[in-house]
Amino acid sequence: MSEKSKQAAKSKSKKTSSYVPIDSPIDRLHPMIKIYAIFCLGIGCAVFPFLWLAYSVVVFLFFVAWKAKMLTKFAGFITAFAIPITVMLLFIQGLYSPKNVTILADFGFAKLGLEGVLYTFKTVGTLLVFLGSFYLMTTTTYPGKLVTAMQDAGLNPKAGYLVLASLNVVPQIQRRIAVIQEAQTARGVEVTGKLKTRFTAFLPIIGPTVMSSLIDVQERGMTLEIRGFGAKGVKPSSLTELNVSPAEKAIKRVLVTFLILCIAFAFSWAIFTRVR
Amino acid sequence: MKIEVQDLIHTYPSGETALNGISLVIEGTTPVAVAGQNGSGKTTLVKHFNRILSPTKGRVLIDGVSTTERSTAQWAKKIGYVFQNPDDQLFLNSVRKEFEFGPKRTGIPPEKIEKMLPIVADLCGLGDKLEIHPFDLTATEKKFCTIGSVMMIDPNVVIFDEPTCGQDIEGNNRLISIIRYLRNNGKLCITISHDMKFIAKNFERVVVLCKGQVLTDGFCKDVFAKPTILSQSFVSPPPICRVALGMGLKQSVFETEELVGCIVQNMKRRNKK
Numbered sequence: 118m119s120e121k122s123k124q125a126a127k128s129k130s131k132k133t134s135s136y137v138p139i140d141s142p143i144d145r146l147h148p149m150i151k152i153y154a155i156f157c158l159g160i161g162c163a164v165f166p167f168l169w170l171a172y173s174v175v176v177f178l179f180f181v182a183w184k185a186k187m188l189t190k191f192a193g194f195i196t197a198f199a200i201p202i203t204v205m206l207l208f209i210q211g212l213y214s215p216k217n218v219t220i221l222a223d224f225g226f227a228k229l230g231l232e233g234v235l236y237t238f239k240t241v242g243t244l245l246v247f248l249g250s251f252y253l254m255t256t257t258t259y260p261g262k263l264v265t266a267m268q269d270a271g272l273n274p275k276a277g278y279l280v281l282a283s284l285n286v287v288p289q290i291q292r293r294i295a296v297i298q299e300a301q302t303a304r305g306v307e308v309t310g311k312l313k314t315r316f317t318a319f320l321p322i323i324g325p326t327v328m329s330s331l332i333d334v335q336e337r338g339m340t341l342e343i344r345g346f347g348a349k350g351v352k353p354s355s356l357t358e359l360n361v362s363p364a365e366k367a368i369k370r371v372l373v374t375f376l377i378l379c380i381a382f383a384f385s386w387a388i389f390t391r392v393r
Numbered sequence: 394m395k396i397e398v399q400d401l402i403h404t405y406p407s408g409e410t411a412l413n414g415i416s417l418v419i420e421g422t423t424p425v426a427v428a429g430q431n432g433s434g435k436t437t438l439v440k441h442f443n444r445i446l447s448p449t450k451g452r453v454l455i456d457g458v459s460t461t462e463r464s465t466a467q468w469a470k471k472i473g474y475v476f477q478n479p480d481d482q483l484f485l486n487s488v489r490k491e492f493e494f495g496p497k498r499t500g501i502p503p504e505k506i507e508k509m510l511p512i513v514a515d516l517c518g519l520g521d522k523l524e525i526h527p528f529d530l531t532a533t534e535k536k537f538c539t540i541g542s543v544m545m546i547d548p549n550v551v552i553f554d555e556p557t558c559g560q561d562i563e564g565n566n567r568l569i570s571i572i573r574y575l576r577n578n579g580k581l582c583i584t585i586s587h588d589m590k591f592i593a594k595n596f597e598r599v600v601v602l603c604k605g606q607v608l609t610d611g612f613c614k615d616v617f618a619k620p621t622i623l624s625q626s627f628v629s630p631p632p633i634c635r636v637a638l639g640m641g642l643k644q645s646v647f648e649t650e651e652l653v654g655c656i657v658q659n660m661k662r663r664n665k666k
Contacts, residue, residue, distance in 0.1 A: 293481075299445045300482040305469035305498035305546060321494075324484025328528065332480060 135255045135288060143185035144257045147365045148266035150372075151254040157372040159247040161379035166386045168235065170379070171242025178249040185257050194252055199245060206237040260284050265357040274353050278346070290330065297325045394471075394549040394581050395420040396442060400451035403437055403605075411437040413605035414451070424572055424582040426592040426613075429602035430627040435585045438602065439552050442583070443472035470499045473548035477555050479535035483527040488519050488538055491527055495546040509545055516571055517541035533564045540571065551575055553584040557591050569595055590631045593617060593647040601626055617645040 138144070143151075162171040175195070182191035210233040211217075217230025263284075264277040272280075298308055301321045308318040341347075361369075396419040403412040411434045419425050427435045440446040441453045444460040453460045455471065476482055485491050492513065496506045514520045517537035522530065527538050536556070543551060556568050572595055575582045586592055592599055592613065599616050601608045603626035609616050616623070617630035620638060629635065630645065637646035637655065646652045 296476075296478075297481045299440075299465075300474075300476045302465035303443055303445060303469055303474040303476070304482065304495045304542065305466050307464060307466040309464070321484055325481055328484065329478075329480040 135284065136259055137187065137190075137256050138259070139186050139257075141185045141257065143181060143253065146257075146368075147359060147361050148254075148258045148263040149270055149361075150365050150368055151250075151258060152267075153369055153372050155247065155250040155254055157376040158250055159243065161376045162246045163243045164383040165379045166383055168239045168242050171239070171246050174246045175242065175249060178246070178253065181253055185253060187253075187256060190256070191249070191253065195245060195249055198248060199241060202244065203237065203241050206240060207234065210234070210237045210240075255284060262357050262359065265355045266359050268353075268355070269359060274346075278341070290326065293329060293333075294322060294326055297322055297329075300325075395454075395456055396550070396581075397454040397457075398438070398441070398451070399454070401438070401441060401448050401453060402450040403434075403441070403446060404449045411605055412441075415602075415605070415607055416451075417600060417607060417610060419581065419583065422576050422579055422581055423598055424576060424584065424596045426596040426599045427583065427585045427602065428587070428589070428592060428599055428626075428628050429608070433602040433626055434605040435602055436554060437605075439474070439554065439583060439585060442550065442552060443468040443474050445474070466498075469495070469546060469548070471549050473543040473546055473551040475540050475543050475551065475553050475556065477558065479527075479532075479539045482539050482542070483535065486526050487524050488514075488527055488530070488541075489523040491538055491542045492523070492545045495542050499546050501545075501547065505547075506545070509547065513541045513544050516544070516567075516574055518567055532559060533561065536560070536564070537567065544571070544575075548580070550581045550583065553582070553586075555585055555587070557586055557588045565591065589617075589628065593631045593634065593645075601628055613647070614645045617647075618643075 158174050162174055165171070179188065179191065179195075182188045185191075211229050212224075212227040212233065214230060214233030214236060216232040216236070217228065219231035220228045221231050221234065222229040260281050264272075264281045267280060268274060268277045301318065302308055304321075306318050306321050307314050308322070309315070345351075398415055398417050398419075401412050401415040402410065404410045411432075413434075415434075415438060427439065429435050437446060441448060441460060442455070444463065444465045447461055455468070460468065483491055485494060489510070492510055493506055496509075510523075511520065514523060517540055519530075519534060519537060519541060522534065527535060530538060536559070540553070540556070557565060560568065572582050572584070584592075584596070597612055598610075599613050600610045601616060601623060608626050609619065609622055617634050618638070620630055620635070623629060630638070631647060633649065633652055634645045634647060637644075637652055640656075640659075642655055646655060
């Protein structure tokens, strides 16, 4: 494949899903292992009673992002999510949580409580683990490979298509909005500038987006049917073949062990605190 | 109205160069067709005329003013653009409202809108469908609804992107009458099309693009007489023209009567010999 066609393929795949084709060990990893990672790491951190675990996993995710050659993008995503959500939760939980007993600061109109602050950091940490790992999974996994992996694991092809469609829907709508925006500006709708101008441009852009998306869904449904999507009694074949390597099996065992240990520790900790 | 394109280069964010040094001048009211294979840069070129796209290098001047000096919405008053897919444009709940939307946004006085509406509606064949929801129209009618909504802004230039796509004979005839109406009213019409029969019959000038450059530009009669050059952009002259060229006629022929006339003349000449 020439450099130019590679670039074209790259830009095309960028347009149809959030997948970024960069060759890396994380990209090559079996998609089911990545899904295991999301759930094992996420649930593990959610049940674990201390907040250091979640942040250690976030640091580990940064290492994974570095291995996947997308550290900057990942750091940007995490920061863009973490800062506003932390501020918002600190305000709600830190100042007004009913669990607040230990007062850290008194602002007059409200008091900042330690329990609320800890709860905030625990929630943000768990959310970052879930979102960060999910972000890494979607950006490093070719959607076709993901669906094949899920179908190999016993997922119904119809449900598999649903997964694929939901992964593709956001980039597709973004592309459609860009075209609609062009069409409406050509009719005299100003889409940039003052807030009021932008607000009045909302209806001319959202109207065709919703209507054409509905038409698109209807047409997509029909084209899927005529290509035998709903055929019964047939085992569908796939162009993508996936094998789980011994190393991947080991990673899976480590992830499951991590989850079991977290749950076991959470249980013992709950019993221990109650007895005490 | 004068459109000057000077050494225009356009590179998309993906790195693909769609236009590679285009220079041309379009002026007057003679309808101009833009042809060329898929990916030759036709749509990218015309999207520069109302600044939907801005040049990476070079300039596009409208009556001496660079397109980058105004926004697309401001250019809408002068340059109308009809998109290929009507579903990207229609959003109001009646054809009348769609027709009135553009002129209201561009500040056309209500009296002028009222005066123009029946004329444009009749031209588009939607005179008795003004109160219908655009999504209840047929695909052809929807297309004319978008054409009408752009014509209502009364721009000096109207750009059509593949207007013949999916049209039957009636639709094509309606389109021809719209192009004639625009010309008779001092408007410039620029049309992208793959339909060479449609181009040959309705346009005097044709610009053929190939890989982001102008392959050939001139009168239809001259351009279609060069099938070897045209084949570089996978464009072939209309069938009747190919028959005439195959017979060894030197000029391009677009009408049956014209071809018959040439054959009769040739026969007479042979009989004399």
